[in-house]
Amino acid sequence: MTVARVLILLFSLALLPPPADAGDVGLPKGYWDQPLKPQGRAPQAWSDLEASLDPQSCGACHADKLEEWRGSLHAKAFSPGLIGQLLSFSPQETQDCLNCHAPLAEQAAAFEAARRQGKGHLAASQGLAAAGNSCGGCHVRGHKRFGPPQRGTAATGPSLGESPHGGVTRTADFERPEFCGTCHQFSADQAINGKPLENTVEEWRQSPQAKAGQTCQTCHMPDRKHLWRGIHDPATVEAGLEAKVVTDRDRIRVTLTSRAVGHAFPTYVTPKAILHAVLIDGRGQARPETEATVLIQRRVAFDGTDWRELSDTRLLPGQSAGVEIAWGDATQARVWLEVQPDDFYHVETYSQLLRDLPPKSAARRLIAEADARAAASVYSLFAQVVSRPGLKTGR
Ligand code: HEC
Ligand code: HEC
Ligand code: HEC
Ligand code: HEC
Ligand code: HEC
Structure with missing residues (x-):
């Protein structure tokens, strides 16, 4: 970890909104260490639907989220403008881009497999890579689901009882700007004239909206909608x-x-x-x-x-x-x-x-x-x- 990253981390800790309740374990350490690790094998008892990382599969039970996400730019992040560049990149260079545009290890594997067959440019051959910034990239690590505090009860921590995909671990970290900062904030050591090319979280920090308690999620995910509308809307x-x-x-x-x-x-x-x-x-x-x-x-x-x-x-x-x-x-x-x-x-x-x-x-x-x-x-x-x-x- 570079000094700048440590400083950014300290900064973020200093600024965080309401302290987590005692049950909130937070995101596991390394949740956003890029590149993300492969999920490994899903528990044997799981159905194919539970084990699948395909947004369509998530949508079988979370239909509203699939519908919203589908129209968002996150769903379109594996775009012609990106792929047109990746085709001439090495797998290593490609990974640097995929970290934000198609972050799951399984997506990189799918794209590289298509590339080896000379079909990297064909959406039909790209498999999970084509899903771009998809459900799993934000919600799934080691086949475990993570999400925000439970709607209605605000409960955090692991859910109890028998649920599909082994339930979910809920944490207020999903409601913090730092969650978005992984891809929407470059580190301070990449500054040009004092400001990195992407400086959104820092700009937000200085804003009256931040002081009033409005976060990225407040404005870009009202009622937790997965639309992420911005300057294209x-x-x-x-x-x-x-x-x-x-x-x-x-x-x-x-x-x-x-x-x-x-x-x-x-x-x-x-x-x-x-x-x-x-x-x-x-x-x-x-x-x-x-x-x-x-x-x-x-x-x-x-x-x-x-x-x-x-x-x-x-x-x-x-x-x-x-x-x-x-x-x-x-x-x-x-x-x-x-x-x-x-x-x-x-x-x-x-x-x-x-x-x-x-x-x-x-x-x-x-x-x-x-x-x-x-x-x-x-x-x-x-x-x-x-x-x-x-x-x-x-x-
Ligand atoms: C077979 C149905 C089913 C599938 C498929 C499914 N889920 Fe779920 N999901 C559920 C249920 C039921 C819950 C509530 C679990 C609980 O409360 O323990 C849930 C909870 C969640 C939550 C927490 C929401 C809350 O209630 O606070 C997230 C986030 C989530 N799922 C993400 C996903 C993602 C991402 C996928 C695809 C990779 C997926 N799920 C696939 C049924 C499903
Ligand atoms: C894994 C990386 C990643 C994460 C995490 C992420 N984003 Fe994004 N976001 C992207 C990428 C990549 C794009 C551009 C997609 C494209 O157009 O190719 C984008 C696009 C957007 C846009 C649309 C911008 C426009 O040009 O109109 C908004 C708004 C946005 N993100 C908000 C958020 C918010 C809020 C969060 C946190 C809840 C978040 N993002 C988390 C990678 C990410
Ligand atoms: C730190 C996260 C991050 C990394 C790494 C990243 N991007 Fe992006 N990229 C974004 C975000 C966020 C946007 C949307 C901002 C905007 O509206 O331009 C975006 C937008 C784009 C766009 C325009 C929208 C589209 O999808 O057509 C292209 C093309 C693009 N990136 C290509 C690349 C390439 C090539 C690489 C690797 C060299 C790369 N990106 C690496 C975050 C990232
Ligand atoms: C860019 C990151 C990102 C992506 C991609 C993403 N989510 Fe989410 N999701 C979030 C965040 C952040 C929240 C919490 C927002 C809040 O609390 O304001 C959330 C909340 C949820 C919830 C809880 C909703 C509620 O009402 O309590 C579910 C379920 C969920 N997401 C499922 C999905 C599914 C299914 C997909 C794909 C179709 C998906 N998410 C894609 C970041 C993401
Ligand atoms: C008070 C509401 C508000 C908050 C808080 C907010 N945004 Fe925005 N955001 C907007 C509006 C309105 C736009 C459209 C105007 C624009 O493009 O600046 C926008 C545009 C964007 C865009 C489009 C690209 C661009 O160049 O403008 C991205 C990406 C984005 N926001 C990400 C974020 C992230 C990440 C955070 C948290 C660090 C955040 N926003 C916080 C209201 C907000």
């Missing part, structure tokens, strides 16, 4: 922000404020958001020369050896960004927030790969698919047409 982003338009006879000003995002908006370097205001003519056509924009993004570049930060204009909780234009001779303006959730992948990662990968290769086809998805993920929020006040009344 317009409604989630809209709910986190407030846009205000203020106008008088001379100018129009739009201000965007981060109200309910428990970390930087956006937290990663990959999305980009742009606040726009532009005057429009009598036919509703934009007059591009009047457009004012402000970029909300942490921009980084890799120079071949090191990452450098170029700029960071993301909004921390409570912070605002604004644009202003003078009406001039115009009477109407259009304002909106443009969100590009996968900007960095589209502009940097995929465009580079599309230049480098051999034409017609399976990897290139996958990256082209990922790039098309990235381009299609762009959307607008808070779009509206604003009229210049005061003119009609002839004041």
